Amino acid sequence: MGQAEKVEIFEHVLDDLPVRDEEERLNPEFIAAVEQAITDNSAERLKELAGNLHEADTGDLIEALEEEERAPFVRLLGEEFDYTALTETDEGIRLKLLEELSNEDIAEGLGELDSDDVVYILEDLDEVDQAEILGEMPYADRAQLQKALDYPEDSAGRRMQSEFIAVAPFWTVGQTIDYMREARDLPDSFYQIYVVDPAFKLLGSVHLDKILRTKRQEKVTSIMEETRQSVLATEDQEEVARRFERYNLVSAAVVDENERLVGVLTVDDIVDVIQEEAEEDLRALAGVGDEEISDSVLTIARSRLTWLVVNLGTAVLASVVIALFEDTIEAMVALAVLMPIVASMGGNAGTQTMTVAVRGLATQELGARNMMRILNREVIVSLLNGVALAVLIGLTAWLWFQSAGLGIVIAAAIIINMLFAGLSGLLIPIALDKLKVDPAIASSVFVTTVTDVVGFFAFLGIAAFWFGLPL
Template structure:
């Protein structure tokens, strides 16, 4: 990480013996730095970390033993780039910020871009936030407070307010001169907005097109009149969808009156896409938040609700089984084979569910094609169910020497896989219609159904046929 010029990443990662797929960080580096913190060797740490990128420093802090994190921050003092805080995992950041004075935090926030600053502040307790805001100059405080006034996870929170907007009767020369005179432009921006006298966006010019035009060319002659405008209260998931769908690099944000008030760039969207994908993955796995760096207490609390729901499900399944205890007592082979249909159904249901949840998130599954796809799902389930029924039926027959038992488990398997496929597709669609996130609640519904159907059909058939 120390070559300042040709910092070629990844390609030379294979040279040392470290197989961990991180770039700058590996166990030895972390160990080395931990030892330097323990002996309070500030000269070594300052030199070692001099050229590190903020994101890598944040990664380092996450990897440090928790009790060394604060000493590290104290040793590094004002050499910590505020962007390090933006890049930190929320749990780790909270823990560190708790130890800082409001004035210290305010100084950091002043150096962040608006969206990062708002993101930073939004996780504070009401009171702490007020203390910090009081330390910030009134002008900037007002901007921050406006940022905080937009709903969490909306376009308003993602946007930058600094942008270049010019009237259509200007030429490129005037535009360039205006840009040269404007302070406070964001580091990254990709287009110039053209606005009417009411400050409504009427067009956009990619920077490269502006640059390649002569000074006398009129703005109105080279602008694209078509553009996607983003209402300030649009949910960030919808904003991300627009960026993906239309491959946008940046887009104008407008208020209720249609006036241009900010700009969102695609690099902010990368974070949103990540967040949304992470949310879906975690929710499908029955975890309410990324708890890797959470405290034990918080992790327990985060995991508890799903386990509790699962407990109710498991008890319901046990109750269903208890209805057939006499049958099992008579033929104990049934107790042995009982989990198979339930487990296969659960698996088939999860497959259908996963495809459906994903297809809903990408808007590929809609009311227009739902029945067609449900049809296909049923056909797939019936076919796979029949194939596996033959296998399981044969194994059960040979195992217990009873063709009837084989037939019963085979029949239960077909029914349960079919139910699983259909339910796995329908439940997410229904939850989406009820405006419940399909990822959060589908799994438990589907496996409850497949467990109970699996046990009841298998044991019920056995009771009818064998007793």
């Protein structure tokens, strides 16, 4: 089918101005139209363009605007600005924008949102602003929000929604449906209702589809599932995310230390955590921490420099090893030409094993039970690939420098370094994990140190021995 048709079905089209282009990026012409409306100070035109967007599109749009256009954008949209969009922007952009808006406006805007979104927006503000905004809110909301904010950062209590439906165990399906038709202050959307005892202790959950498929006179307890998968409010969100992922959950009840129902987590809040978790390992392994695309130059430079300086230690250590063999190199300069190959092959192989090990530990696929089997496997893989590369590199060195001896020396060094690469790539992450250090952050420095030091030492040492060169 043609592209035109696709746009018609899938895109929110306005004024023949699609919000997103075929690659699903924001349409530059749409952004330009929004910027024009801001420049013209035309609330009417802006509401026409951006008043009816999905919060995710509004969030991306805010990010795409220039910094000085963002506050005017929010003010011009007025009541049509959905503050949920702020949960879809970078933290840096959100904080700067909130600074420019009055706390009164913010309080009013947040009043419309589900509690989890309000907490998400409030939690990064400083305490003074937080208190002022909370002070502008109705008492009931304030107490509920304060309670969520009192849970530790990144806990289930921070991410949960405090709006939910809980019914007594003696209720029927009919009573429950009637109650929902009348109830106010329900969450925007929900997938389960909960059954609690008089002390609000969680007894079980009922999926909405079950309610719809059951006769009115049935008791809710007859279709209730005992919740195996409730979540403690103080639990870390990553643990919770792993549970959602493992058990394919769409929502889960959150309980306090007395097993009382205090909130609900839904999968849309958790999807971001799941993705971040996998991405965190990638960033940690590359030494770029949690930098965001909106971070300032200085913030980024400083956070990356730390990593580079730590790695400088590794590089200097490798140089010290080379320095041990200065006389050897002076006697045979070909060694200086070839030595980076040994270190670099070891580094690459070590990174391969380490990446698999770090992810295996994170997803718990790698554990005490299969460690010996994996260790065995890594040793065999290292030896197989070591021999293959040794033949390839040995022949290259032989032909290049017309010296069979040099070929044999580099081949031996490659096999040794590949073996150390496999062992350290697996054992270093496991050891760090046992020591409760995040293997993703610290492994690569140690692994590279091993492969550099062993690589240079093995190659230059064997060469000195084989050719009887001075040390």
